[in-house]
Amino acid sequence: MQYRIHPPETLKATVNLPASKSISNRVLILNALSLNTEPVENLSDCEDTQVIIDAFNSKSNLFDVKGAGTAMRFLTAFLAGMDGEWIVQGSKRMHERPIYPLVDTLKSIGADIEYLKNEGYPPLKIKGKRLSGGEVQVPGNISSQFISALMMVAPTMEKGLIINIQDEIISKPYIVLTAKLMEEYGVHLKWEGNRIRIKPQSYKPVSFKVESDWSAASYWYAMASLSAQAEVTLLGLYPNSCQGDANLVNLFKDLGVSTEFVSNGVVIRKKGRPIKKFFHNFIYEPDLAQTFVAACCFQHVPFIFSGLQSLRIKETDRIAALRREMKKLGFVLRETDSEMLEWDGECCFVEENAVMDTYDDHRMAMSLALAAIPFKSVTMNDPQVVSKSYPNFWEDLRKAGFRIEEIG
Numbered sequence: 001m002q003y004r005i006h007p008p009e010t011l012k013a014t015v016n017l018p019a020s021k022s023i024s025n026r027v028l029i030l031n032a033l034s035l036n037t038e039p040v041e042n043l044s045d046c047e048d049t050q051v052i053i054d055a056f057n058s059k060s061n062l063f064d065v066k067g068a069g070t071a072m073r074f075l076t077a078f079l080a081g082m083d084g085e086w087i088v089q090g091s092k093r094m095h096e097r098p099i100y101p102l103v104d105t106l107k108s109i110g111a112d113i114e115y116l117k118n119e120g121y122p123p124l125k126i127k128g129k130r131l132s133g134g135e136v137q138v139p140g141n142i143s144s145q146f147i148s149a150l151m152m153v154a155p156t157m158e159k160g161l162i163i164n165i166q167d168e169i170i171s172k173p174y175i176v177l178t179a180k181l182m183e184e185y186g187v188h189l190k191w192e193g194n195r196i197r198i199k200p201q202s203y204k205p206v207s208f209k210v211e212s213d214w215s216a217a218s219y220w221y222a223m224a225s226l227s228a229q230a231e232v233t234l235l236g237l238y239p240n241s242c243q244g245d246a247n248l249v250n251l252f253k254d255l256g257v258s259t260e261f262v263s264n265g266v267v268i269r270k271k272g273r274p275i276k277k278f279f280h281n282f283i284y285e286p287d288l289a290q291t292f293v294a295a296c297c298f299q300h301v302p303f304i305f306s307g308l309q310s311l312r313i314k315e316t317d318r319i320a321a322l323r324r325e326m327k328k329l330g331f332v333l334r335e336t337d338s339e340m341l342e343w344d345g346e347c348c349f350v351e352e353n354a355v356m357d358t359y360d361d362h363r364m365a366m367s368l369a370l371a372a373i374p375f376k377s378v379t380m381n382d383p384q385v386v387s388k389s390y391p392n393f394w395e396d397l398r399k400a401g402f403r404i405e406e407i408g
Ligand SMILES: O=C(O)C1=C[C@@H](OP(=O)(O)O)[C@@H](O)[C@H](O)C1
Pocket: 021, 022, 023, 070, 142, 143, 144, 145, 148, 170, 171, 174, 286, 287, 310
């Protein structure tokens, strides 16, 4: 499928954002561990959440998590402690995303897990049984999802778990989010420096309403920054969110977008001009990096972005994909280091009749859609990939006045 996207003259809209997928996926695991029978309010309708619901409702012992990293990592730890024999598989790309730091750790506390294809990568065969727990070392610099996965199942282990995080801790706000949600479900943990201690204890079932997704909000902030005039109400976002990506409220001030918290969400407005050059370390907000690369290039704000190492092992190698697609639009990005991406203002010819590729990556599609505003239209392959986190993205754009032609 191919879409051609045309922007409205001015951006004025009210958007019902999707619910947070990170919160939804944790709450599903915590509900299962607390034997909660109450339905979760406002659970995300995205594919990454649906694969966990499908696994829990399945009568089979074979689960397909497709492209969902959280589902792959959280279910592996969950099933390792559940009686039975399970197979967890995913998309082709999922089978290239590492899982050995989690598997090695689970094995060290008694889990029985086998690699079915390549050593260190999904698919996995898991023979579940109650895990002994104890003390483990986990690298912090590959994916925080390994740590979140271990934390959530730790209270069910015989001896509980002490997690020593080694090396740098990337994506730390997602670990903080896990800790906060576990506490909401009545579990106590102690986190000091690089050590998290969780004693054996029971989760308490609670009723839960999921807030909107701040990462999804980033595309609307970027649209506002690129528009001459913009006023957008984003529903279901609140101050003091436990999502790390809520930091975009501060980051977008530098691209001329103001935020007003109102009772049912935020009102964002285009106000003022962007800064001359943008510097930021995305180590705590990796999912915002593509939005900011696009937003900065499209308003000619040179940037130096660091902390991007985890982008190489996400839905695609996001650094390579960004460089390739932005070049089609005339922007020459450079990798000055393995974890850095820079644009110093260098431009090249815009490719004639350029068609954007989306690499099975929802965030490539949503970031590249922003090009419609400065270029007056943009054409894109496989736009349906947005369903991984934001299934109604194109519908919400239409409601906001974008014209979207299906051309192939
Ligand atoms: O725990 C989570 O919900 C997530 C953690 C992050 O992954 P990494 O820890 O692999 O960076 C983030 O990129 C992903 O979209 C969601």
